[in-house]
Amino acid sequence: MADYQFETRKVIEKIKEYNPRIIGLQFPDGLKIHALKLVRQLEKELEVTVIISADPCYGACDIADTKLENIVDLLIHYGHTPLPLDYKIPVIFVEAYAKIDIIPALRSSLRLLSGYEKIGVATTTQHLHLLDEAIKFLEDHGKRVLSDEGVGTRRGQVLGCNFSSVKKLNVDAYLFIGSGDFHPLGIRLSTGKPVIAADPYTGEAKSIEDFADRILRIRFAAITRAREAEKWGVIMSSKKGQERLSLALNLKQMLEESGREAFIIILEDISPELLVPFRELDAFVVSACPRMPIDDYHLYDRPILTPIELEIALDKRRWEDYTLDEIIF
Amino acid sequence: MADYQFETRKVIEKIKEYNPRIIGLQFPDGLKIHALKLVRQLEKELEVTVIISADPCYGACDIADTKLENIVDLLIHYGHTPLPLDYKIPVIFVEAYAKIDIIPALRSSLRLLSGYEKIGVATTTQHLHLLDEAIKFLEDHGKRVLSDEGVGTRRGQVLGCNFSSVKKLNVDAYLFIGSGDFHPLGIRLSTGKPVIAADPYTGEAKSIEDFADRILRIRFAAITRAREAEKWGVIMSSKKGQERLSLALNLKQMLEESGREAFIIILEDISPELLVPFRELDAFVVSACPRMPIDDYHLYDRPILTPIELEIALDKRRWEDYTLDEIIF
Numbered sequence: 001m002a003d004y005q006f007e008t009r010k011v012i013e014k015i016k017e018y019n020p021r022i023i024g025l026q027f028p029d030g031l032k033i034h035a036l037k038l039v040r041q042l043e044k045e046l047e048v049t050v051i052i053s054a055d056p057c058y059g060a061c062d063i064a065d066t067k068l069e070n071i072v073d074l075l076i077h078y079g080h081t082p083l084p085l086d087y088k089i090p091v092i093f094v095e096a097y098a099k100i101d102i103i104p105a106l107r108s109s110l111r112l113l114s115g116y117e118k119i120g121v122a123t124t125t126q127h128l129h130l131l132d133e134a135i136k137f138l139e140d141h142g143k144r145v146l147s148d149e150g151v152g153t154r155r156g157q158v159l160g161c162n163f164s165s166v167k168k169l170n171v172d173a174y175l176f177i178g179s180g181d182f183h184p185l186g187i188r189l190s191t192g193k194p195v196i197a198a199d200p201y202t203g204e205a206k207s208i209e210d211f212a213d214r215i216l217r218i219r220f221a222a223i224t225r226a227r228e229a230e231k232w233g234v235i236m237s238s239k240k241g242q243e244r245l246s247l248a249l250n251l252k253q254m255l256e257e258s259g260r261e262a263f264i265i266i267l268e269d270i271s272p273e274l275l276v277p278f279r280e281l282d283a284f285v286v287s288a289c290p291r292m293p294i295d296d297y298h299l300y301d302r303p304i305l306t307p308i309e310l311e312i313a314l315d316k317r318r319w320e321d322y323t324l325d326e327i328i329f
Numbered sequence: 330m331a332d333y334q335f336e337t338r339k340v341i342e343k344i345k346e347y348n349p350r351i352i353g354l355q356f357p358d359g360l361k362i363h364a365l366k367l368v369r370q371l372e373k374e375l376e377v378t379v380i381i382s383a384d385p386c387y388g389a390c391d392i393a394d395t396k397l398e399n400i401v402d403l404l405i406h407y408g409h410t411p412l413p414l415d416y417k418i419p420v421i422f423v424e425a426y427a428k429i430d431i432i433p434a435l436r437s438s439l440r441l442l443s444g445y446e447k448i449g450v451a452t453t454t455q456h457l458h459l460l461d462e463a464i465k466f467l468e469d470h471g472k473r474v475l476s477d478e479g480v481g482t483r484r485g486q487v488l489g490c491n492f493s494s495v496k497k498l499n500v501d502a503y504l505f506i507g508s509g510d511f512h513p514l515g516i517r518l519s520t521g522k523p524v525i526a527a528d529p530y531t532g533e534a535k536s537i538e539d540f541a542d543r544i545l546r547i548r549f550a551a552i553t554r555a556r557e558a559e560k561w562g563v564i565m566s567s568k569k570g571q572e573r574l575s576l577a578l579n580l581k582q583m584l585e586e587s588g589r590e591a592f593i594i595i596l597e598d599i600s601p602e603l604l605v606p607f608r609e610l611d612a613f614v615v616s617a618c619p620r621m622p623i624d625d626y627h628l629y630d631r632p633i634l635t636p637i638e639l640e641i642a643l644d645k646r647r648w649e650d651y652t653l654d655e656i657i658f
Contacts, residue, residue, distance in 0.1 A: 024595070032606035036560075039592055049578060051565070051593045054603050066395060067567040067597065071574055231365075236380070238396040245400055249378060263368055264380045266353070268396065268597060274383050277361035 004031060004079075004096040004126070006038060011076060012045055014092050020073035026053040026064045028079040031096055056269050058289065059159065061241025061327065065089050081125055083152060083241050084329045098126040102177055104203035106137050109175055112196045112205055116172035118144045122158045122165060122187060123177040127200065131156040134177055146171050152329045158183050161290040161327040163190040176208075182291060184208040185215060186324045215294065216322070219309060222293075226303035226313045229283035232262045235270055235304075237288030242327065248287040251307055255285075258314050272299045285310045290325035333360060333408075333425040333455070335367060340405060341374055343421050349402035355382040355393045357408040360425055385598050387618065388488065390570025390656065394418050410454055412481060412570050413658045427455040427529070431506055434527035435466050438504055438534035441525045445501035447473045451487045451494060451516060452506040456529065460485040463506055475500050481658045487512050490619040490656040492519040505537075511620060513537040514544060515653050544623065545651070548638060551622075555632035555642045558612035561591045564599055564633075566617030571656065577616040580636055584614075587643050601628045614639045619654035 015023060023042070027035060032054065039050045051072055053064040060080035065087040068075055075089055078096045113119060121134055135145045147156040150165030157165055158176070163186045166174060173194040176184040184197040188208050195212075198205040232255050236248040248264050255262035263281065267274055270292055275284070283303040286293050293304045306325035311317035344352060352371070356364060361383065368379040380401055382393040389409035394416040397404055404418055407425045442448060450463055464474045476485040479494030486494055487505070492515045495503060502523040505513040513526040517537050524541075527534040561584050565577040577593050584591035592610065596603055599621055604613070612632040615622050622633045635654035640646035 029606070036592055036607065036609055040590075049581070049593070051577075051595050052607075054594045054596050054607070055567075056603070064567075068595070071567070071572065071595070238384075238393075238400070243400065248380075252378070261369075263365055264378070265383045266380050266397070266400070267383050274385070277358070278365065278381075278383070280365055 003099040004034065005099060005129075006034065006078065006096055007094055008038065008041055011092065011094055012042065015042070015046060015048070015074065015076070018074045018090055020048055022049045022051060022072045024051050024053055024064060024068045024072035024075040026057055026075060026077045028057050028059075031079050058291075059161075059241065060093075061161070061289070062239045063087060063091060063241070065091055066240065079125065081128075081154060081157070085240055095125050095128065097129045098200070100127075100200045102127060102130050102134060102198070102200045103137060105177065105198035105200045105205055106134055106175075108203060109196050109198040109205035110141055112207055113138075113143065113173060113175060116143075116194070118146060118171040118173075120166050120169040120171035120174045120191075120193075121145055121147050121177065122156055122163075122174060122183070124159075124183060125157065127177050128154060128157055130177075134175075138175070158187065160186065161325070163187055163324070163326060164328055166191055181208065181211045182295065185212055185294075188212045189322070189324050190326075218297065219294070219322070220319070222297060222303040222305060223309050223313045226283045226305055226310075229303065230260055231281045231283075232260050233275070233278055233281040233284040234262055234264045235275075235284050235286045235288055236264060236266045237270070238266050238268050239288070241329075242288045244287045244327065247307060251285050251287060251310060254310070254314065254316070270296075272301075275300075286325075290327060294324070332428040333363065334428060334458075335363065335407065335425055336423055337367065337370055340421065340423055341371065344371070344375060344377070344403065344405070347403045347419055349377055351378045351380060351401045353380050353382055353393060353397045353401035353404040355386055355404060355406045357386050357388075360408050387620075388490075388570065389422075390490075390618070391568045392416060392420060392570070394420055395569065408454065410483060410486065414569055424454055424457065426458045429456075429529045431456060431459050431463060431527070431529045432466060433532035434506065434529045434534055435463055435504075437532060438525050438527040439470055441534055441536055442467075442472065442502060442504060445472075445523070447475060447500040447502075449495050449498040449500035449503045449520075449522075450474055450476050450506065451485055451492075451503060451512070453488075453512060454486065456506050457483060457486055459506075463504075467504070487516065489515065490654070492516055492653070492655060493657055495520055510537065510540045511624060514541055514623075517541045518651070518653050519655075547626065548623070548651070549648070551626060551632040551634060552638050552642045555612045555634055555639070558632065559589055560610045560612075561589050562604070562607055562610040562613040563591055563593045564604075564613050564615045564617055564621075565593060565595045566599070567595055567597050568617070570658075571617045573616045573656065576636060580614050580616060580639060583639070583643065583645070599625075601630075604629075615654075619656060623653070 035052045060083045069088040075091045138145045146169045176197045184195045188195040195208040234251045252262040285305045389412045398417040404420045467474045475498045478484045505526045513524045517524040524537040563580045581591040614634045
């Protein structure tokens with residue numbers, strides 16, 4: 001079990017500024033296991049009652065402020081940096097950096113980076129505090145290292161739906177520091193450059209190329225199947241940071257103008273079970289979380305596309321211009 | 330597949346009064362299969378775009394007004410009668426009565442009702458329009474039939490969490506018209522009188538006594554196991570009609586005063602998977618939907634009690650005073 005910096009002393013001081021009676025705590029799924037420990041500490045040291053939000057939470061797109069309005073006076077949201085959204089109640093964001101050494105993974109990456117001189121670096125929220133350490137390590141090993149802020153993201157930070165920090169870097173290859181394949185895939189597809197992924201949890205590094213090839217083959221197969229679909233569901237989210245109503249309306253219009261039927265379906269958390277009543281539909285396009293069609297396609301027996309993939313299916317975009325869907329505020 | 334009266338002509342006229350650009354449709358799970366047909370009709374006859382809410386929906390406690398605020402101009406909610414709640418957007422309620430003949434089931438019930446003279450009748454929303462027909466049938470067969478309004482419910486109507494319409498009737502036995510065992514169980518437990526359940530979908534009738542005995546044994550076993558529990562989760566709901574914050578706070582206080590630890594956990598839709606991060610807890614008490622501990626206990630490997638059951642576990646209520654939890658507005 002990875003450990004995280006919950007910065008509880010600092011959080012307690014911040015909470016005091018709001019003088020709340022009831023506070024809410026919200027965590028991404030991986031951090032929820034620490035919730036009870038934090039509640040004990042906060043209720044012991046402050047005159048507050050704590051309520052833990054246990055709904056799924058995948059990002060800063062998904063803040064429990066609306067659900068907890070009129071219930072808590074203040075929300076502490078762990079594990080994500082804020083998006084430029086308006087919240088119904090005060091929200092304190094705590095990044096919850098992982099207490100893990102990234103150097104072994106960086107060392108593993110050196111061999112894979114050997115052919116490249118200029119390296120762009122990127123990571124996720126939980127390792128952001130070690131970005132400078134990573135840059136220094138790479139520079140000490142002869143690399144020129146570049147990093148940048150993105151639109152709504154910090155220097156070197158990528159989200160599953162926002163790769164703007166890496167797009168404009170003039171580099172030969174990218175090093176992504178973190179676990180999972182989705183973020184390095186996004187960097188690969190949005191930059192077209194080689195991406196090495198260094199995982200601090202395993203200490204290993206790998207090229208994302210094979211994974212990207214496999215995903216692209218799966219996506220192209222889904223797009224090809226979807227071309228035949230007559231009846232479409234446009235899946236939108238009621239989460240504030242994924243809502244994209246205009247996009248959903250545009251997708252419906254685009255489908256109707258191409259002679260298809262389109263129905264907008266709104267969900268809080270998207271799952272195959274909740275789409276069972278709509279089995280008459282042949283395919284889905286998702287204006288909600290951009291990761292969902294890529295990560296969860298295997299759960300669905302219908303093609304489930306991103307808006308960009310729909311454009312390809314309807315011949316409004318070329319296959320060569322395939323990229324990941326993003327939500328940039 | 331049962332058919333329902335969606336009253337689309339009347340609904341269209343009502344929608345026109347609001348002159349909406351975008352409307353939402355919300356259905357309980359059993360009616361969602363009719364959604365696409367209704368969207369086609371509404372979008373054809375009105376200048377509107379329709380968005381279907383596909384989140385789970387179990388009652389009028391769970392209106393999508395908050396989720397659809399700033400997305401739709403008007404919400405049509407099918408299958409439930411309104412509760413006295415404030416909504417963030419205009420909501421039109423459509424009862425969606427089932428198109429099904431209740432007489433065969435009533436005929437089946439006569440033998441089981443033969444020992445009783447004064448009968449109280451109750452049913453759920455989808456059969457409310459046939460209440461008078463049911464009363465007449467029973468009267469024609471020599472019964473004296475009583476029915477009443479409840480607190481927030483119509484004459485003869487029971488909800489899974491509101492049995493107030495039957496409680497004050499001076500009768501020998503009750504006839505419940507509808508499917509499922511939960512509503513007749515609730516009538517049985519809140520009145521102490523014999524209950525016959527007549528199911529229009531099968532045409533059959535049965536006494537609820539065996540089911541009530543089985544449930545009571547299960548509940549008493551859960552209460553007994555829960556007496557040992559040291560660490561408790563108080564599960565509350567963010568759904569407006571199930572929120573009961575004061576109850577959750579009281580339950581936490583009651584547990585703490587009895588020397589237990591208690592953590593309030595808030596969820597939109599309660600499921601065992603979402604409680605996995607809190608496995609340190611020994612037992613749960615639910616201030617959310619009163620049906621949940623009774624209907625879903627088999628999904629959980631921890632005792633999961635209603636607030637009333639917790640009172641029994643903590644020796645604040647006698648076993649003989651067991652009854653179902655209710656949410657009466």
